Every structure is written in C-alpha cells, then in structure tokens.
Amino acid sequence: MCLRMLTVRDMLSQEEKIEIEQHISKAPTMKAAAIDVLKTVQRHRGWVPDDALEEAAVMLSMTPAELDSIATFFSLIYRKPVGKHVILVCDGVCCWLVGYEDIRKRLMDRLGITFGETTNDGKFTLIQSACLGACENAPAMMIDDQLYIKLTPDMVDAVLVGY
C-alpha cells in the first residue's frame, strides 16, 4: 500500500482535494465518504478516470480496487468518459406504457448514436435510466440536473436545441 501511494500521480486539482477532505472530515467513517468523494471527482471531470480514482482512494485510506468496486456498483458514477451533457432516458414501465419508444427513436435519430454512446462532438451521452420517479408525467428524461416531462418527439427536438 505504501509503495502504491508513492506511485500515485498528482491528478486531483487543489479544489477537488479540498472538497474531498471536507467530505472525509464530515463523514462518520472515512469509507462512508466514498460516494460523496466519487461524486466530487465526477462533478469536476464529468466522469471518474483511473488516476483520479487511485488518488481519491489513497485519501480515503482505501485500496483503489475497493473504491472501484463501489464506483462500478452505482449506475450514476461514470467510469468511462461521457459527453458534456448526459441524457438519462427513463425506461420504467410507466414511460413504456405511454409510448417512450418514439422518444427513444427521436433521440437516437437526432444524435446519431444509440444508448451507451457519446456523440462525435463530445456533446451528448445517451443512457437509459432506472425509473426517474416522474411516472405521472411520463414519458420523462433528464439532461444533467434538469428533468423533462410529458415528452413528445417534437419536444425532444426543442429541448436539444437549447443545449
């Protein structure tokens, strides 16, 4: 572990390190801060690269493998690069019932990618998401932190123009 620590490159920014330290100091155990730490890295970089994960693991007194086991378990921690904007399309049964297939098709057509892919210009990543909890307003999708509800294919076009 000590040797490992020496080999870790200085990847995290000062700002990230300060935020991570804050999360760790507030958490009841170091490990309990893991999700907040991963989210911090992701907020700064869009995703969690290996180098950053390794350095964050050292700060948490965890092995990189242990932190990675947590990072890969949770679906909203991205261990691969994503586009500038992440589009989460709800694929819950309530969205399915009211015709989400048209929404999915329109998104794929307009972006020229399928689910799990990022556009060539690096602008959008398309991901199918667990139920977004907007069932009374289905179909729904979320772009970054913004929820869009009662979608129609034409609304998808209008929403995409805004990004």
Next chain:
Amino acid sequence: MITDKPLTGNIKPGGPPCNLKEYEMSGGYLGLRKALAEHDPHKVVDLVNAANLLGRGGAGFPAGKKWSVVPMGNSAPHPKYVVCNFDEMEPGSFKDRFLVEGDPHQLIEGMIIAGYAIEADIGYIFIRKDYIEIDRILKDAIKEAYAKKYLGRDILGSGFNFELHVHSSAGRYICGESSALLNALEGGRAIPRGRPPHMSSVGLWGKPTIVNNVETICNVPHILAHGPEWFKGLSYTNEGGTKIYSMSGRIRKPGAWELPMGTTLRELLDGYAGGMQDGYKFRAAMPGGASSELITAEHLDTKMDFASMRSIKSHLGTGTVIVLDNRNCPVGMILSLQRYFSRESCGWCTPCREGLPWIVQILESLEDGKGTPDGIEILLEHTEMLGTGNTFCTLAPAAMFSLKSALNLFREDFDKHVYMQRCPWK
C-alpha cells in the same frame, strides 16, 4: 387543525414547498412538542402501535412493532440510528417525492419523533441521486429546523439530542432494500445483509437501527398530535390512516391523491384518474408498483389495503397503481419490468443474477417473433425457482409477482406470440 388529509394538507402541487412558518401555522411540530413534553419514548412506541400504522414502503409491517424491538435504556448500544428510506426507484412510485417536495418538515418532524421513540442519536435520510431538487428542499428545511432548535442538542429544552443528515446516493434500485441501504450508507456496495442479526439490534455500523419509508415517517407527527383513535378513523379498514395512492398509464389524469386507506381501485380510476384515455380500455392493473401482481377488472371493487390485496393474491406494495390498457402488449409490459429488475439485480446471489437475464432473453424472443413453447415453460419454472425463499433478498421474488400473474391471466397472449411468431400488438 384536524383534517382528513393530514399528509397533504400543506402541499400545493406545482407551488413552492411549505416553509417552517407555514408548517408551524398548520400545527406542525405540535406532535413533537407533545411527544417530548408528555410522553416517554415507550409511550410514543405504544401510540404508534395503537394507531396500527403499517409500513408504507411496501411490506406493510407495523411500524410500532419494528420500533418496539430496539434495545432501550442505559445498557443499549449507542449511537442508535433512524434511517429514512427515500430511495424510491421502483417504476410507478413517486409518492414520497410528492410528499417531500411539498412538505419537507413533515418528514423531518417524523424523523425526530421516531428518533425520540427509540432513543436514537442520529438520523439519516437516504435519497436517490436523481431527486436533486428535493435534496435541496430537504437540506434547506433541515437548516430551518436546526435554527429553531428542533434539531441538535437539548431539543426544545427536553434534554433529547438528535442530529439529522441527508445522504444522496448514486443510483441503484437495490438501495431500497433496507439492509442494502445501510451498506450503501456505510460507503460499500449496496448488497443486502443476511438476517439474523436484525437491524433493530445490529444495523448501521453494527448499532441498533430502524429503517422506515418516507410516507410511514410522515404519518408519525399526526399520530402524536391527534392520537391513535383519530388516526384509525381516517381509514376505511382496520389498517390505520390515509394512503397516498397514485396512478399512471393510459389514464386521463395521472397523479397522486391522499385518500382513506382501503379506497377501491374503481374509485381511484373513475373518480380521481378520470377513467381511461379515449380509445383505451382497462385491461389490468398492478396495485402496488412494479413489485406487485397484475389484477383484472373483477377486483376493481376490492379495498386497497394490505390485507385485502393479499386476499386476492396481490400486494398493496407502495399503493402506486400502474394501469395496463388494451393497446399495450402484456408480454411487452412484462419484458419492460423484467429488464428493469434484471439490470437492478445486485448480482450477489446466483438465481437472481442468472435467472432474471434468462427471463429477459426469453421474453425478448417472444416479442421478436422467435418464441417457442419451451420458452414459456421455462418462464413458468422461473416463477417458482426465483420465488420467495430461493433467493437472498426479495428483489427476484418481487419481480416474479408480475411475471407469474401475467402468465396466469394472459397465457393466451403469450401463446399467441409463439404460434403467430410475432407480437400481435406490433
């Protein structure tokens, strides 16, 4: 203020959340004041027991009973924890979001009273990552509550200390399983724990812990403020209180409503949801979200409480109804559900990890016009093999509820997919 809609009285749909001042004006924090001034912790548990408040997260376990087995007194290990399960990721369920985005203090007050009842030191509200706006609303409300001394040390001069934190997770349905939720809170993979030991004695960081759903906790302040008899009177049946029912699918007015426990599906559908959309007919409904059995029109007049739903071999679950219409394929609907459960399996136990993807594969073959009679037999087998008792937790058995009931009710439709070699709805 006595009302027959205690949970939603302060909620203005589409409007801003109820702030502390408004909450207090409506009688908010009165239940907490009463609890601290008039009752010892045991008495609070007794009152919740007497109210027959059944867990609103889906299992319907009596909340008071859950609390009554926590070790108490000087010899009990500390810190003790109260954890609120606000993971709400089950398709069809949005009732907890509806409650907290409109009235966050109701949940906070309930958490403090629950904490007092089990002599807890710390509370956590575990919220799913996507509820970003609600996370902010809750944190603002907690700040207000600290400033008014409802939280922190020596609450309202009672000598009771209680800290409350919000933990925003990172997206996994299995976090809704209460022991998996505790593992996630500790910073690990959200894999369910074996029982015993029960969480009431060995929970978060090995300390006594209760985990309750948002709606369950939200009921607690009202029981304290107005008493268990009043609470029981809100219900049509002997299961106390109101229930947040909701409905989605091809209905005219999807939404959530607070109604007496035991309201029928017909009242919900015709009275509140405005009936089916033009051109669509009712075919079946899942009364309790994705983890419940489909029921047909013959049960429209069954009371929607835990016992009555069990008596017709379904589940009240979360009371969040999903309606299947005649223009959607039941096999397609089941495929959507099974894909969800398959993806959200934590992978810990083999039947769930391997069985659910197998089911998805067979259902996909049916929908793609490549189904075989053997496939349907394998589906039937899985409903038993992944059933209760054969898996580590209840995720896979709950997934089987919908599959088994659909095979039972709509077997003809499954068979049609095979002999027509296509989906008749496509």
